[in-house]
Amino acid sequence: MGNHTFWISHAPTTISRVKDLINSNLEFTTCSDKRYSYSEHQENYADICQKWVVIHSTLMHKREEKTFNDNLKKDYKKDTTTLRKLYSIEFACEPDARAAAEKWIKTHSRYRFRDFEIIPVTQKTEKLRGRPKIGDPVVISFSISTTIEYDDEAIDQERLRLGRFVLATNDPKLSADTLLTYYKGQGSVEGLFRFLKDKSFRVAEIFLKKNSRIQALAMIMVLCWFIYSMIEFRLRRVLARSGETVTSQTKKQTNRPTLKWIFFRFRRVREFSVVIGDRRMTKIANMTDELRKILQLLGPLYENYYS
DSSP states (O other): OOTTOOOEEEEOTTSHHHHHHHTSOOOOEEOSSTTEEEEEEEEEETTEEEEEEEEEEHHHHHHHHHHHHHHHHHHHHHHHHHHHHHHTOOBSSHHHHHHHHHHHHHHSTTEEEEEEEEEEEEEESSOOSSOOOTTOOEEEEEEEEEEEEEOHHHHHHHHHTTTEEEEEESOTTOOHHHHHHHHHTHHHHHHHHHHHHSGGGOGGGOOOOSHHHHHHHHHHHHHHHHHHHHHHHHHHHHHHHHTOOEEOTTSOEESOOOHHHHHHHGGGOEEEEEEETTEEEEEEESOOHHHHHHHHHHOHHHHHHHO
């Protein structure tokens, strides 16, 4: 993108440095929005000087903590089952048994072993009944016997990263508050792309070969999004200021309707003409009181169109 383009990105935890930051004990500063706090760091990644800001969200922390506690119980049952399978394996020597136990606990870092033992198991080489007699050839193998318990330090370390994420930017002058505001604002833009994919827009039915026509269609789409967003913003603002509400899809009153729902409400409004003698009279059908209220709130230009 070059050195003259500023960008903001959610840094993925697949980057080891990001993972280290999220797992670190950091000092956080409260944002202007009290629900968030941040910790700033200067990094050089992919030969680009960047500002990485670790954000902690209290709402996200509560949401993730509930899921984390539920998963602790589920994972314990699942991990206990895999440990039982390890019990059933007979190893050729004691080091092999110990290495298998260490491998298991390494991949299940939230536990530690309790009452760990490696037990020798004696078996006859020939399949004869009864216990082996003195001097009979035998084979000695080794099995693992242990139980597990939670490692409180490891659990606390996992809890430490709940509610955290890293935002990166190549604009060093951008404050953490502004960075977070810009990042959260992308939801509105993505919402418009969902609108583009909606079947009512019927974009999938359009096929264009020439680049110039594709660009022209894209320009028209952006213009449509702009008008759509402005009308929705205008209606929501006037509803909030006036204290008025409209009926939502769930039959409840709201002051934040989507414009798509308002369009749906107006779908039955029709203009028709009545001819009496030599006179032609234009009428509007299916105009309810609530639809008139919406037009009145939007302003005279909208009222005149339907009058």
